[in-house]
Amino acid sequence: MPLPLRTERLVIRPYRETDATPLHEVFGSPEVMKWTPSAPSKDVAETAQRLARTMAFTARQPPGLGLWALELRDSAEFLGQVGLFPVEGKGPDVEVAYELSPRVWGHGYATEAARALVDYGLTLQGPGRFYNLDLIVYARERTVG
Numbered sequence: 816m817p818l819p820l821r822t823e824r825l826v827i828r829p830y831r832e833t834d835a836t837p838l839h840e841v842f843g844s845p846e847v848m849k850w851t852p853s854a855p856s857k858d859v860a861e862t863a864q865r866l867a868r869t870m871a872f873t874a875r876q877p878p879g880l881g882l883w884a885l886e887l888r889d890s891a892e893f894l895g896q897v898g899l900f901p902v903e904g905k906g907p908d909v910e911v912a913y914e915l916s917p918r919v920w921g922h923g924y925a926t927e928a929a930r931a932l933v934d935y936g937l938t939l940q941g942p943g944r945f946y947n948l949d950l951i952v953y954a955r956e957r958t959v960g
Contacts, residue, residue, distance in 0.1 A: 818883060822931045825924060826888050827897055830870050834884050835863035837893035840916045847895075847914050869896075876901070879939040882912060885928055894919050897928045899936050909936060 819828035839862040841847050848855040856862040873881030882898035895915035902908040911929045 820931050820935055821888060822927050824888055825894075825927055825931070826886050826891075827883050827928060827931060828886065830866060830873070830882075830884050832863075832866070832870075834893065835859055835866050838862050838866055838884075838896065840893075840918075841895045841914050844917055846917045851914065873898070879935065880909065885913070885915065885924070894924055897925075897932060899932055911936075 819826050821827075836859055839856060839859045842853075842856040842862045842865055843858075845855050853865075856865060869882050873883070880899045880901060882896055882900060885894045885897045886892055887894060893916075895913065897911075897913040900910045900912040902910050911932050913925050913928055915925055
């Protein structure tokens with residue numbers, strides 16, 4: 816099941832360079848970034864640099880792992896970033912990662928995306944693919960799960 820992944824309301828797709836401006840709403844938010852090891856981006860140019868590093872990181876991952884854009888299926892409105900990410904960057908455990916714009920919190924998007932990513936991750940198991948697929952979800956909201 817290659818990207819893009821589609822759920823009832825969402826699309827998980829590879830990043831595009833043009834995502835820097837809407838992604839700044841996420842990476843520039845102190846509310847979001849307090850849950851990550853990075854400080855908020857100061858401006859769109861800094862977010863564009865982070866996006867380029869994120870895209871390069873994803874390109875180095877085994878197929879099925881990486882960080883991707885999340886958008887609404889009906890309108891293509893950009894919501895944030897999600898992905899399957901090797902814990903501490905090296906695995907073998909895999910984290911379900913998500914950072915969404917605060918304006919869309921409370922609509923169940925993180926839960927819906929996380930469920931789709933878990934299902935997707937489980938389809939990737941196979942000989943030599945993962946030692947195990949222990950998915951760790953770091954809840955940014957108590958309702959995610």
